[in-house]
Amino acid sequence: MNVVDLRELLDRASNRIDPPLLLAERTLHEARRRRTRRRGVASALAAAGAVVVVIASVRLVAGDPASEVPPADPVPPTATEVRLAPPVPDSRVQSAWDPRDVDALPAVDLGVPRVLSTSVTGSSPVAEAVALLDGDRPLLVAGDGTTAVLDLPAGIGRWRTLALSPDGRRVAALGRALFWREVEGGAWQRTDRPGGVDIDAGVRWLSARAVVLSGHRSGVRIDLDSGDRRRLDFARSTSAWAPVSGERYVAHADPGVRALRELAGDQEVARTNLGPLGGLQRFVVRGQAIAAVRTSTTFSPESPAEADGLIALERGTLETRAFLPIPDERSWYADGGALTPLTWLGGETVLFTIVPEGSAAEFLVAWDVGTGALSRVSTWPAAYDVTLATGRIAR
Amino acid sequence: MDDQELVAEYTAWVAGAERRLLRSAYLLTGDLHRAEDLVQEALVKVASRWSRLRSGNPTAYARTIVVRDNVSSWRRRRREVVGDDVGLRDAAMVSSDPDAALVVRRALARLTPAQRAVVVLRHFDDLTERETAEVLGVAVGTVKSQNAVALERLRSGAPELLDLIGRTR
Numbered sequence: 001m002n003v004v005d006l007r008e009l010l011d012r013a014s015n016r017i018d019p020p021l022l023l024a025e026r027t028l029h030e031a032r033r034r035r036t037r038r039r040g041v042a043s044a045l046a047a048a049g050a051v052v053v054v055i056a057s058v059r060l061v062a063g064d065p066a067s068e069v070p071p072a073d074p075v076p077p078t079a080t081e082v083r084l085a086p087p088v089p090d091s092r093v094q095s096a097w098d099p100r101d102v103d104a105l106p107a108v109d110l111g112v113p114r115v116l117s118t119s120v121t122g123s124s125p126v127a128e129a130v131a132l133l134d135g136d137r138p139l140l141v142a143g144d145g146t147t148a149v150l151d152l153p154a155g156i157g158r159w160r161t162l163a164l165s166p167d168g169r170r171v172a173a174l175g176r177a178l179f180w181r182e183v184e185g186g187a188w189q190r191t192d193r194p195g196g197v198d199i200d201a202g203v204r205w206l207s208a209r210a211v212v213l214s215g216h217r218s219g220v221r222i223d224l225d226s227g228d229r230r231r232l233d234f235a236r237s238t239s240a241w242a243p244v245s246g247e248r249y250v251a252h253a254d255p256g257v258r259a260l261r262e263l264a265g266d267q268e269v270a271r272t273n274l275g276p277l278g279g280l281q282r283f284v285v286r287g288q289a290i291a292a293v294r295t296s297t298t299f300s301p302e303s304p305a306e307a308d309g310l311i312a313l314e315r316g317t318l319e320t321r322a323f324l325p326i327p328d329e330r331s332w333y334a335d336g337g338a339l340t341p342l343t344w345l346g347g348e349t350v351l352f353t354i355v356p357e358g359s360a361a362e363f364l365v366a367w368d369v370g371t372g373a374l375s376r377v378s379t380w381p382a383a384y385d386v387t388l389a390t391g392r393i394a395r
Numbered sequence: 396m397d398d399q400e401l402v403a404e405y406t407a408w409v410a411g412a413e414r415r416l417l418r419s420a421y422l423l424t425g426d427l428h429r430a431e432d433l434v435q436e437a438l439v440k441v442a443s444r445w446s447r448l449r450s451g452n453p454t455a456y457a458r459t460i461v462v463r464d465n466v467s468s469w470r471r472r473r474r475e476v477v478g479d480d481v482g483l484r485d486a487a488m489v490s491s492d493p494d495a496a497l498v499v500r501r502a503l504a505r506l507t508p509a510q511r512a513v514v515v516l517r518h519f520d521d522l523t524e525r526e527t528a529e530v531l532g533v534a535v536g537t538v539k540s541q542n543a544v545a546l547e548r549l550r551s552g553a554p555e556l557l558d559l560i561g562r563t564r
Contacts, residue, residue, distance in 0.1 A: 006546075009556070010519040013499035014418040017489050020431060024409035027435060028402060031442035332532050337463065357532045383507070 085260075085318035087276035088294075088305040094372035096304060096325040099333065099356040102363050108375035110345070110393050112364065113145040116380035122146040127184045130392055131378075132164035132171060134385040140164075140171070140183060143392070153179040153188035165205045168389030172211050174203040180211070180224060194220040194229055206243050232266055240292075242285045250285050250315065260318065272318050280311070281334065286344035288315045291352070291369075293341065294323065295334040308334040310341065310352060312369040322369040332357045343390035351393065355382045362386065405445050409438060412454045415520070420461050422515045423508075425500045427489060433461045458520065459530045466508045502553035510545035513538055 020026075107114060112130050118139060126142035133139040138150040152160070156175030163172045164183075172180040179188040193201075194213065201215040212235050213220050219235025222228070234251035235241050241251035253259040253271065258279060262270040274280060283292035294311040307325040314321060326333050333339040338355040342364070345351060350367045362384075364377040377393075380386055413434065420430035437460035441453050448456055490496035503511050509531065516527040517538070524542075528535045549556055 006514075006518045006549075007521075009495060009499055010422055010515070012492050013490050013496040014421050014519075015491055016487075017414070017418045017421055017427065017430075019413040019417050019434070023413050023435065023438065024406040027409070027438035028405060028442045030435075030439045031445075332463065337466075358534065360533075360537075383509070 082270075083272040083317065084275045085272050085277045085313075086320070088311070088320045088323050090303070090305055092320045093304045093323045093325065096307070096309075096327055097374060098327055099339075099354050099363075100358065102354065102356055102359075102365065102376060105365065105374050105376040108366055108377055110351075110366065110377050111143050112378045112388070112393060113141060113143070114378060116141050116378060116386070117145060117147050118381060118384065120147050120149055122148045124148065125183065125185050128168040128389070128392065129164055129171075129183050130168055130389050131380075132162060132387045133380060134162045134387075135381075135383060138162055153181075153190070155190075161202050162385075162387070163203045163205055163211070164387040164389055165208050166389055166391035167208050168392045170205075170208060172203045172205065174201060174213060178203065178211070178213065178222065189224075191222065191224075191227065194222070196220070196231075202237050230265070234261070234263060234266070240281050240283055242283050242290075244285050244315075250283065250290065252280065262316070270316065272316065274318070277311075277313075277318060277320075278306075282337075282340050284341045284343055284350075285315060287347065289313070289321070289344055289347055290315050290318075291341040291344060291350040293334050293339050310339065310350070310367060312350060322372065324367060324372065342388060343393070345393065351377065351390070353386070364388070401445060401449075404449060405442060408449075408453055412457065413438070416454070416457055416461060419458065419515055419520055420465070421489060422499075422503065422519055423462065423465050423511060425504055429465075433464050436464065437461045455526070455530070458516075462512050462516070462530050463532075466512065498553075498555050502549055502556045505552045506545050506548060509533075510541050510548065513541040514545050514549075517542055 116131050116133060118133060118135065120139070122142075126140050126146055126148050128142065129140040130143045131141040132150070133141065138152065139147050140150050141147050150162070150171060153173055153175075155177070156173055156179060160173055160175035162174075165171070169183050170180055171183055172178065173188070174193070177193050178191050181188045196218060197213045197215040197220055201213050204212050204214060206212055206221065209225050210221060210223050212232065213222065214235050214237040217236065219232040219237075219241075221230045221232050221235070232249075234249065239252050241249055243249055247265045249263045251261050251263055253261055258274040260272050260274065260280065261268045277294065279295035280292040281295060283290050290313040292311055292313065294309055296306050296308050304325045305323065308328040309323055309325040311323045312321040313319065326339065328334055333354065338357070340353045342351045342353055345366065348368060348370050350369060351364060352367060353362055353364055355362045360382055361379050362382040363379045366375045366377055368374075416434050416437070417430055420433045421427055424430050424433065434457075437457040440460055441448055441457050444456075445453070486493035486496040486500070503514065506514065512531060513527060516522045516530055517524070522530065524535050524538045528538045531538070533541075
C-alpha cells in the first residue's frame with residue numbers, strides 16, 4: 001500500500017460529510033453562555049448584546065434560526081435551593097505543579113504495587129485485586145503485585161468495557177449483555193442490557209452490589225442481587241456525575257448549563273451555579289468533600305487562580321478548600337482528559353491519575369489538599385484502561 | 396478589534412475549517428454523531444479562547460482537542476474490533492462510494508486509537524511527523540513507529556483494503 005492510495009481512499013470514504021448547519025453560531029453561543037455565567041450578571045448583560053448580533057447574523061444565513069438556538073437554561077422544577085459558587089481565593093491557591101516532574105515526587109506505599117505489571121506472574125486467579133488493566137488481554141493485579149489474566153465471558157461480543165468493584169472482589173463486563181463474577185473465580189452471571197443503553201455504554205460500580213451503565217443518552221442503575229433497575233437520566237457517559245451515598249448523587253447540569261446539581265434518586269434537590277469557578281469535570285465525592293478537574297473559562301487567565309488544575313471543594317457551597325494549578329497551555333490535562341480524580345482517602349487526601357504530556361505511562365498520585373504535598377503511588381502503561389479498587393487502597 | 400469583528404473572524408474561520416475537522420473526526424471515530432459531538436465541543440473551546448488563538452493556529456488547537464478527547468473517551472470505553480453495525484445506507488451518508496467507506500471503517504477499527512490517530516493525521520490531514528507528534532503529545536519517533544505498525548497492520552489485517560485500492564487503480 002502506498003500512502004497516496006491511502007490518502008485517496010480516506011478522502012473518498014468521507015467525501016459526503018458536511019457539517020451541521022450554523023455550527024459557528026451554535027458554538028459561539030455556547031462559548032458565550034459558559035463565559036457569561038462566570039462573569040456574573042453585569043457582564044452577562046453586556047454579552048447579551050453580542051449574542052443578539054450572532055442571532056441576527058443567523059437570520060441572514062438561514063432564515064429560520066429559532067430551532068437552532070440552544071434553549072435557555074431549564075429551571076429545575078424540584079430544586080429547593082440555588083446558590084452561586086464563590087471565586088477561588090488566592091489564599092487557597094497552591095504552587096503550580098508540572099506533571100512532567102512526576103518522577104521527582106516522593107513515593108508512598110498505599111497497598112498498590114509501585115508498578116502495575118502487564119506480565120502475567122501468577123498461574124491461579126487472584127483472590128482480591130487492587131487493579132484491573134484492560135488492554136489486549138485484561139489483567140487483574142493483586143496487592144502483592146501478582147498478575148493474572150481475566151478470562152472474558154462467552155458471548156460478550158465485540159464491544160465491551162470492564163470495571164473492578166471498589167472492594168476488589170468483583171468484576172463487571174458490559175458488552176452484548178452485562179456480566180459479573182467474583183474476582184477469584186466462578187461462573188459469570190448475566191443480565192440483559194437495558195433498553196436505551198447504547199452499544200458504547202460504560203459500566204461503573206456504585207458499591208459491591210450495584211452498578212450503573214452509562215450510555216450517551218441516559219444511565220441505568222442495576223442492583224445485581226435483586227435485579228432492580230432504575231433509570232438515572234443524569235448518569236450519561238458524556239456528563240460528569242458521582243455517587244455520594246445511597247441514593248444521593250452529585251451531577252453536572254445539562255450540557256451548556258454550568259451548574260452542579262445535588263440529586264436524591266433522579267430528583268434535583270439543590271443546585272449551585274459554578275459562576276467564577278469556571279468548569280468542573282470528572283469529580284469524586286466523599287461526604288462533604290468534592291474533588292474535580294477545574295477548567296478555566298477565561299479568555300486570558302491572568303492569575304494562578306484562573307488556571308486549569310485540580311480543585312478540592314466543599315459540597316453544597318462549592319467553596320474552595322484548595323486549588324492545585326497545572327500548567328496546561330495545550331489542553332492536555334483538563335480538556336484532553338489526561339487528569340482524573342479517582343477517590344478521596346479520608347477527608348484530606350485526593351488520589352488522582354495523570355498521563356504527563358509526552359509520557360507513555362500513567363501515574364497514580366496522592367494530593368494532600370491541606371499542605372499541597374504530592375506523592376507518587378503507582379504507575380502503568382498509559383495504553384491500558386485501568387480501574388482501581390478504591391475501597392482497598394490504604395485500607 | 397471589537398466584539399462584532401471577533402465574531403465575524405471566528406465565523407469565517409469555522410466556515411473554512413469545520414468540514415475538514417468533521418471528516419477527520421469521523422475517520423477517527425467511525426461514528427458521525429460522535430464526530431459531530433467532538434467537533435462541536437472543540438469549537439466551543441476555540442470560541443472561548445478565540446482572542447488568544449486567533450493570531451496563532453486555531454485549526455491545530457481544534458484538531459488537538461478532537462484527537463485527545465477521542466482518545467480519552469476511548470480509554471474510558473474500550474472497545475474491540477468494530478462490528479458490522481453500519482450498513483451501506485449509513486455509509487452512503489458519508490461517502491459517494493459506500494463500499495469503500497465500509498471497508499475503510501472496518502480497516503481503521505483494527506487499529507488502536509493512537510495508531511488510528513497517526514494514520515488520520517498523517518494521511519488524511521497531511522500533517523508532518525512533527526505536527527502529528529505535537530497533536531498527540533508524543534515524540535516524533537513514536538509517530539514514526541506507530542505509523543509503520545499501523546500501515547503494516549492494515550496491509551496484513553485488512554486485505555480488502557488492498558483489494559479496493561487495486562480495484563480502483
